[in-house]
Amino acid sequence: xxxxxxxxxxxxxxxxxxxxxxxxxxxxxxxxxxxxxxxxxxxxxxxxxxxxxxxxxxxxxxxxxxxxxxxxxxxxxxxxxxxxxxxxxxxxxxxxxxxxxxxxxxxxxxxxxxxxxxxxxxxxxxxxxxxxxxxxxxxxxxxxxxxxxxxxxxxxxxxxxxxxxxxxxxxxxxxxxxxxxxxxxxxxxxxxxxxxxxxxxxxxxxxxxxxxxxxxxxxxxxxxxxxxxxxxxxxxxxxxxxxxxxxxxxxxxxxxxxxxxxxxxxxxxxxxxxxxxxxxx
Amino acid sequence: xxxxxxxxxxxxxxxxxxxxxxxxxxxxxxxxxxxxxxxxxxxxxxxxxxxxxxxxxxxxxxxxxxxxxxxxxxxxxxxxxxxxxxxxxxxxxxxxxxxxxxxxxxxxxxxxxxxxxxxxxxxxxxxxxxxxxxxxxxxxxxxxxxxxxxxxxxxxxxxxxxxxxxxxxxxxxxxxxxxxxxx
Numbered sequence: 001x002x003x004x005x006x007x008x009x010x011x012x013x014x015x016x017x018x019x020x021x022x023x024x025x026x027x028x029x030x031x032x033x034x035x036x037x038x039x040x041x042x043x044x045x046x047x048x049x050x051x052x053x054x055x056x057x058x059x060x061x062x063x064x065x066x067x068x069x070x071x072x073x074x075x076x077x078x079x080x081x082x083x084x085x086x087x088x089x090x091x092x093x094x095x096x097x098x099x100x101x102x103x104x105x106x107x108x109x110x111x112x113x114x115x116x117x118x119x120x121x122x123x124x125x126x127x128x129x130x131x132x133x134x135x136x137x138x139x140x141x142x143x144x145x146x147x148x149x150x151x152x153x154x155x156x157x158x159x160x161x162x163x164x165x166x167x168x169x170x171x172x173x174x175x176x177x178x179x180x181x182x183x184x185x186x187x188x189x190x191x192x193x194x195x196x197x198x199x200x201x202x203x204x205x206x207x208x209x210x211x212x213x214x215x216x217x218x219x220x221x222x223x224x225x226x227x228x229x230x231x232x233x234x235x236x237x238x239x240x241x242x243x244x245x246x247x248x249x250x251x252x253x254x255x256x257x258x259x260x261x262x263x264x265x266x267x268x269x270x271x272x273x274x275x276x277x278x279x280x281x
Numbered sequence: 282x283x284x285x286x287x288x289x290x291x292x293x294x295x296x297x298x299x300x301x302x303x304x305x306x307x308x309x310x311x312x313x314x315x316x317x318x319x320x321x322x323x324x325x326x327x328x329x330x331x332x333x334x335x336x337x338x339x340x341x342x343x344x345x346x347x348x349x350x351x352x353x354x355x356x357x358x359x360x361x362x363x364x365x366x367x368x369x370x371x372x373x374x375x376x377x378x379x380x381x382x383x384x385x386x387x388x389x390x391x392x393x394x395x396x397x398x399x400x401x402x403x404x405x406x407x408x409x410x411x412x413x414x415x416x417x418x419x420x421x422x423x424x425x426x427x428x429x430x431x432x433x434x435x436x437x438x439x440x441x442x443x444x445x446x447x448x449x450x451x452x453x454x455x456x457x458x459x460x461x462x463x464x
Contacts, residue, residue: 063410152361184406
């Protein structure tokens with residue numbers, strides 16, 4: 001057993017959300033720069049220039065990359081030999097969120113109740129927390145402030161095995177086409193295939209955390225990613241939907257075993273401001 | 282670099298704008314998103330006044346981050362306009378001439394823009410830090426209790442935007458996509 005202090009969790013979560021909202025990851029910046037070089041559309045190139053300039057201003061002056069500083073999503077990998085001491089783990093995470101959003105002048109975007117009482121919780125809690133128990137005695141924390149505009153374009157399809165690989169590809173391309181300019185293209189297309197309905201939704205979101213543009217280690221999946229990326233970028237939507245080559249920067253597909261009767265597919269679009277940070281305690 | 286436009290929008294200026302034009306907005310723009318729109322429409326339903334004189338004005342669909350001390354505005358990029366589609370025609374009928382946001386509009390809103398001679402501009406989604414640099418002043422003028430969703434008045438200088446829908450039925454989202462689509 002190894003002790004991990006709740007206070008350390010608070011400080012780590014706070015630092016990660018703070019950094020995520022001001023500093024765009026290097027792989028995202030590199031991918032945008034590459035898109036800038038290849039983009040055919042003049043207005044599309046200008047859009048990417050402004051996005052890159054925005055990242056510089058955000059980092060230098062610590063003004064949030066995007067005013068939608070998101071739902072505070074947290075993925076935990078908790079070692080089964082780790083022991084959280086000095087407080088409740090989930091409360092520590094929420095306290096970290098509170099501190100980061102207050103000290104970073106980040107937007108409080110959560111409302112208490114989704115129906116008529118849409119009253120702001122004023123500290124951006126509760127965080128949405130997904131926990132996996134893993135071997136070892138460490139705690140890995142990944143944070144992802146996820147904006148609402150892109151999240152609203154998510155699709156789940158309970159397809160049948162008969163539609164096969166082509167059916168999955170068509171479903172994903174249609175989801176990106178229908179989302180159009182809404183999710184702030186160029187987007188990253190996260191796809192979950194297999195598992196159950198709820199598991200594949202989570203898988204599609206986790207797919208967004210993969211290093212940008214790194215292909216799946218599975219040869220067939222990597223091929224499908226490439227095929228979808230090409231079809232998506234042939235749609236013509238382009239940066240911000242103004243028309244152009246780069247509707248998506250990458251397609252990341254993750255798979256799980258599934259039932260003999262099922263072919264669940266989830267599509268989660270991430271805007272170009274792909275903010276996430278991780279740390280291991 | 283686009284052409285400079287001063288708000289409120291006059292008929293001459295609006296007639297001149299075409300889908301795809303890049304513009305720099307100057308002067309006063311108002312800020313409202315989901316909850317503030319709901320309240321404005323409820324006010325109209327009750328026969329009450331809007332919190333501003335809507336004639337010739339533009340509404341920016343946006344909810345900023347709080348400004349740090351010494352800053353005029355926090356991060357201030359556009360939100361998805363489609364969520365305001367059900368409210369927009371009522372406001373255009375009252376004299377609203379400009380909408381600023383991101384993402385496509387419903388057919389009813391596009392028809393309204395032709396009928397009432399109004400224009401829809403896009404600002405770059407996810408460029409909130411950059412956009413904040415063109416805001417000289419930001420103040421809450423109504424619905425303060427809505428926090429990030431309060432109704433605001435901004436003073437902007439060379440605020441970059443792109444015309445998406447003009448009064449002639451032009452639509453940059455459709456035209457741009459068609460131009461770069463590969464079958």
